[in-house]
Amino acid sequence: QVQLVESGGGSVQTGGSLRLSCAVSERAFGDYFIAWFRQTPGKEREFVAGITLTGGPTDYADSVKGRFTISKDNADNMVYLQMNSLKSEDTAVYYCAARFGGSSRYDSRYDYWGQGTQVTVSS
Numbered sequence: 198q199v200q201l202v203e204s205g206g207g208s209v210q211t212g213g214s215l216r217l218s219c220a221v222s223e224r225a226f227g228d229y230f231i232a233w234f235r236q237t238p239g240k241e242r243e244f245v246a247g248i249t250l251t252g253g254p255t256d257y258a259d260s261v262k263g264r265f266t267i268s269k270d271n272a273d274n275m276v277y278l279q280m281n282s283l284k285s286e287d288t289a290v291y292y293c294a295a296r297f298g299g300s301s302r303y304d305s306r307y308d309y310w311g312q313g314t315q316v317t318v319s320s
Contacts, residue, residue, distance in 0.1 A: 198222075199229065199309040201293045206314030209283055215316060217278040219293035221250075230300050231276045232256075232307065233267065235289035235316075242292070244302040246278060256300050261287075283318045290315050 200222040209215050221231060232247035246267040247256045255267050266279040276293065291314050294307035301307070 199295050201231075201295060201309055201311035203291065203293045203311040203314040206291060206316045208317040208319065211283065211285060211318055211320045213283050213318070214279070214281045215283065217280065217291055217293075217314060217316070219276040219278075219311060221274045221276060221293075221295065229295045229297055231269070232294050232296075232301075233278045234292045234294055234304055234307075235287075236292070236313075237289045242304045243289075244304070245291070247300050247302075248276060249300065250276075253300075256302070258302075280316070283316075285318050285320060288316060288318045 202220040205217040229250050230247055231250060233245040234242045235245050236242040245258050245261055246265055248267045248269055250269060264282045269276045293311040295309040296307045
């Protein structure tokens with residue numbers, strides 16, 4: 198069983214920054230792909246960014262490319278999402294998710310999910 202715990206959400210003004218953290222249980226680190234998704238009420242979960250824990254390429258949704266950066270720290274079993282130049286449309290609950298194997302932008306292909314952390318961007 199892979200466990201994921203998000204932290205770092207909060208409220209910020211438009212143009213501000215936040216860093217989300219995802220603590221990944223040790224047994225997952227290595228062969229898993231970790232992604233951040235986000236969801237707003239009444240909408241489907243949306244892929245934001247993903248990273249291969251073994252050091253492969255990262256992937257970003259077009260809506261966040263150039264503003265968000267996903268990174269990992271193998272020593273501490275952490276995955277981060279640095280969010281800069283935040284916009285009101287970035288407001289959502291952000292989830293960390295894991296799947297064994299390669300990248301995917303489809304939430305149905307992920308086996309493990311964190312509890313989510315709220316990000317609110319206001320003007």
